[in-house]
Amino acid sequence: MLNDIFIAISNTLSREFRRMVSRPIYFIGTVLVMGFCYVFFLTFFNEGQPNKMPIGIVDLDNSSLSRQFVRNLDATQQAKVVMRVGSHREAREEMQRGNIYAFVEIQHGFATKAISSKRPPITFYLNDSYLVAGSLLLKDISYISALSSGAMQRQILRAKGVEENRIMGIIQPITTDTHLIGNPWANYGIYLLNILLPGVLQLSILMMTIFVIGIEFKERTSHEWLENANNSIFAAITGKLVPYTVLFTLLGIIGNILLYSYMHYPMNTSIWWMFLTTFMYVLAYQAVGVLLIGITPVLRDGVTLVAFYGLLGFTFAGFTFPIEQLPYSAQIFSYIFPIRHYFNIYVNEALHGISIQYSVISFIALLSFNILPLFVYHRLKNAAIKQNYPIK
Amino acid sequence: MNAKQHKFPILNKWISIIKDIISIFSNEFKIVFKDRGVVIVFIVASLVYPMLYCGLYKNETLVNVPIAAVDYSRSKYSEELLRHLDASPDVKVSKFSSFDEAKKAFDERKVHGLFFIPADFSKKLNTGEQTTVSVYCDMSSFLYYRSLTLASSYSVLDMGNKIQVDRLNMQGITGQNATITASPIPFESNILFNEGMGFASFLMPAILMLIIHQTLFFGIGMLAGTSREENRFHQLVSSKLHRGGTLRVVLGKAACYMLMYLVFSFYILEVTPHVFNLPHIGNPVDLLNFIIPFLLATIFFSMTVSVFLPNRETGMIIFLFFSLILLFLCGISWPQSNINSFWKAFAWIFPATHGIQGYIKINSMGADIHHITYEYGSLWILSVLYFITACWAYYWQIKKPLSQIQD
Numbered sequence: 005m006l007n008d009i010f011i012a013i014s015n016t017l018s019r020e021f022r023r024m025v026s027r028p029i030y031f032i033g034t035v036l037v038m039g040f041c042y043v044f045f046l047t048f049f050n051e052g053q054p055n056k057m058p059i060g061i062v063d064l065d066n067s068s069l070s071r072q073f074v075r076n077l078d079a080t081q082q083a084k085v086v087m088r089v090g091s092h093r094e095a096r097e098e099m100q101r102g103n104i105y106a107f108v109e110i111q112h113g114f115a116t117k118a119i120s121s122k123r124p125p126i127t128f129y130l131n132d133s134y135l136v137a138g139s140l141l142l143k144d145i146s147y148i149s150a151l152s153s154g155a156m157q158r159q160i161l162r163a164k165g166v167e168e169n170r171i172m173g174i175i176q177p178i179t180t181d182t183h184l185i186g187n188p189w190a191n192y193g194i195y196l197l198n199i200l201l202p203g204v205l206q207l208s209i210l211m212m213t214i215f216v217i218g219i220e221f222k223e224r225t226s227h228e229w230l231e232n233a234n235n236s237i238f239a240a241i242t243g244k245l246v247p248y249t250v251l252f253t254l255l256g257i258i259g260n261i262l263l264y265s266y267m268h269y270p271m272n273t274s275i276w277w278m279f280l281t282t283f284m285y286v287l288a289y290q291a292v293g294v295l296l297i298g299i300t301p302v303l304r305d306g307v308t309l310v311a312f313y314g315l316l317g318f319t320f321a322g323f324t325f326p327i328e329q330l331p332y333s334a335q336i337f338s339y340i341f342p343i344r345h346y347f348n349i350y351v352n353e354a355l356h357g358i359s360i361q362y363s364v365i366s367f368i369a370l371l372s373f374n375i376l377p378l379f380v381y382h383r384l385k386n387a388a389i390k391q392n393y394p395i396k
Numbered sequence: 397m398n399a400k401q402h403k404f405p406i407l408n409k410w411i412s413i414i415k416d417i418i419s420i421f422s423n424e425f426k427i428v429f430k431d432r433g434v435v436i437v438f439i440v441a442s443l444v445y446p447m448l449y450c451g452l453y454k455n456e457t458l459v460n461v462p463i464a465a466v467d468y469s470r471s472k473y474s475e476e477l478l479r480h481l482d483a484s485p486d487v488k489v490s491k492f493s494s495f496d497e498a499k500k501a502f503d504e505r506k507v508h509g510l511f512f513i514p515a516d517f518s519k520k521l522n523t524g525e526q527t528t529v530s531v532y533c534d535m536s537s538f539l540y541y542r543s544l545t546l547a548s549s550y551s552v553l554d555m556g557n558k559i560q561v562d563r564l565n566m567q568g569i570t571g572q573n574a575t576i577t578a579s580p581i582p583f584e585s586n587i588l589f590n591e592g593m594g595f596a597s598f599l600m601p602a603i604l605m606l607i608i609h610q611t612l613f614f615g616i617g618m619l620a621g622t623s624r625e626e627n628r629f630h631q632l633v634s635s636k637l638h639r640g641g642t643l644r645v646v647l648g649k650a651a652c653y654m655l656m657y658l659v660f661s662f663y664i665l666e667v668t669p670h671v672f673n674l675p676h677i678g679n680p681v682d683l684l685n686f687i688i689p690f691l692l693a694t695i696f697f698s699m700t701v702s703v704f705l706p707n708r709e710t711g712m713i714i715f716l717f718f719s720l721i722l723l724f725l726c727g728i729s730w731p732q733s734n735i736n737s738f739w740k741a742f743a744w745i746f747p748a749t750h751g752i753q754g755y756i757k758i759n760s761m762g763a764d765i766h767h768i769t770y771e772y773g774s775l776w777i778l779s780v781l782y783f784i785t786a787c788w789a790y791y792w793q794i795k796k797p798l799s800q801i802q803d
Binding site for chain 1: 432433436437449451452453454455458459461477502503504505508521524525526527528529530531532533534535536537538539540541542545548549552555556559560563564567569575576577578579580581582583584585586587588589590591593595597598599601614618675708709710712713714716717719720721724728729730731732733734735736738739753756757760761762763767768770
């Protein structure tokens with residue numbers, strides 16, 4: 005009995021290998037897509053943080069004091085002064101054109117007022133339509149403002165004869181020491197790519213799972229497929245999907261290696277845990293794929309369904325907008341996305357490096373997706389035998 | 397009639413061209429509405445996706461992110477600081493008696509940050525020294541980091557300013573003098589666009605444009621893939637059409653998609669932002685003016701690529717991931733100024749890049765059409781370019797089966 009199934013699976017396997025080399029889509033949809041994404045994302049974010057973003061200056065004072073301030077601003081990591089314009093209106097227009105993400109306005113008589121203690125303001129304008137650029141520039145601009153303000157205070161206090169060891173306590177009584185856990189450089193690539201790349205992988209797994217099964221229905225080859233597997237739908241599906249399990253696990257592990265070894269992204273546990281997670285992640289998504297093509301054994305509907313589900317995975321992973329801050333009724337759906345559990349394991353193990361016991365529940369969740377194909381076992385078998393679904 | 401034909405042979409030719417285009421146009425409508433898959437992509441997706449994503453991201457900012465506070469100082473000052481922190485809408489403070497306990501809550505992801513006040517906090521404040529508090533941020537999402545640093549820096553600064561004035565008073569600097577010394581140059585920061593720093597207000601405009609771009613791309617790909625499967629590309633050109641045939645087919649089909657998507661665009665780009673309270677400060681006339689080359693470029697781009705898709709599903713299987721690539725290429729997340737020149741050049745060839753940038757500039761930043769001449773011009777150039785390639789590709793595709801038949 006067991007031997008029969010083994011033979012059936014191996015027959016299906018060799019049939020599938022022949023199919024895999026018969027059309028370019030098998031190669032394009034797996035290796036080429038993932039390869040492109042690895043190259044794209046790793047070269048796209050290689051800077052880590054966007055540095056030297058363009059900002060503008062409206063310096064109506066043009067004194068040595070105002071010029072000094074602009075020079076300081078230009079020396080920050082994130083900002084680069086690319087233009088000086090004559091008016092607020094012009095600067096605002098440059099912002100609307102997208103040429104600058106922020107600008108600084110220094111009024112007439114700034115230096116004179118500063119010297120005569122009239123508290124002349126410096127005003128910043130930021131554009132948060134580009135949220136990343138806006139937030140990062142705000143951080144740098146606030147820092148440089150505090151620094152300039154501190155320098156001026158120091159001068160005033162010294163002039164007033166305050167003791168040197170008291171000055172820092174007056175300028176800044178409380179300082180903050182900020183620790184960014186797991187990503188001390190606030191590297192944008194670390195935050196995004198560790199989930200984006202597995203995210204692309206799940207799209208690819210889902211699409212290929214739907215495709216390799218759905219094409220048998222579409223091209224009316226399901227009889228042959230099933231007969232070749234000794235009429236066991238279990239063998240037919242297992243034999244068909246195993247090559248992709250291996251291929252996708254391999255692609256996923258290459259991704260892990262690229263991120264954690266080549267890019268040196270934080271890995272605070274053994275990388276083997278992430279390899280294991282990747283393997284379980286591949287299985288979970290293949291199981292979801294089987295469920296979805298079982299629900300609608302029509303290739304075109306399966307593809308649409310999978311596109312919908314797969315793209316939602318990026319939202320429900322919860323790495324951009326945290327799950328618990330989504331509308332309450334939406335939160336519950338995060339459980340039906342393996343990428344959510346992958347994300348949890350990644351945060352616990354790779355990023356925070358805490359004991360594996362915290363992730364056990366997520367591993368169990370990933371594992372439990374493998375039950376899903378059972379729900380469409382008969383449905384798929386019937387569809388394969390009766391071929392009673394439309395082909396387009 | 398006959399007399400007319402003799403009098404205006406050119407006019408007559410034009411009438412026949414327009415007639416052909418109209419017949420291809422109405423025929424394409426029938427094909428679209430008969431195909432369930434295409435209806436789902438064009439119509440259902442265009443209607444549902446904007447609402448779905450706006451609904452999911454309707455909370456613009458994080459509120460009450462739970463954080464742990466460990467107060468080893470247990471003083472009037474430290475309690476005041478924590479009260480301040482808790483009062484901010486960004487975070488919600490729970491107190492823990494030891495660092496280890498707080499760390500455990502962090503590991504269990506019950507809290508997404510730690511705020512630590514050392515034992516000598518109050519002592520140092522009383523003696524006029526500088527004191528330090530520590531903040532630990534969960535970096536699994538950038539929004540946690542932003543909420544926590546915003547809230548903590550605000551409350552620390554606020555309390556610091558008060559203490560500063562007290563200390564200046566102690567030095568004999570009082571009243572107006574103290575205010576001036578405490579902040580000799582007041583810095584003001586204003587956010588001009590997306591004032592609320594909202595996540596949806598930032599991301600959704602890009603997603604909305606991407607929905608238009610991608611549904612058009614996948615829908616047109618599906619239609620072309622089906623035509624190829626059924627080998628009826630050639631049927632679209634009736635035998636009486638000769639050389640001008642391709643042009644008429646391309647124009648007729650494009651007109652069909654254009655008409656549909658002008659309506660959808662109104663819903664996606666004008667109605668949705670109003671309903672979901674996203675930025676919508678753009679001038680509708682400018683938007684209409686801008687959307688025309690965007691749709692044309694997208695349609696002709698999709699028609700060009702679609703010809704190479706052998707089956708109806710191929711487009712989505714191979715290119716679904718590209719939606720993500722386009723979202724990054726357009727430069728709303730990682731700023732355009734920091735994209736390396738290779739990827740910037742690559743980004744230029746996709747209508748989505750200019751479409752998203754232009755839409756955000758008009759709709760979120762109130763730009764006029766003359767502010768976005770780069771995007772607007774690029775889209776017209778792409779429209780012309782892809783129109784030519786679409787004609788080419790169709791010509792090739794129509795010709796192929798015809799020559800096979802003749803053989």
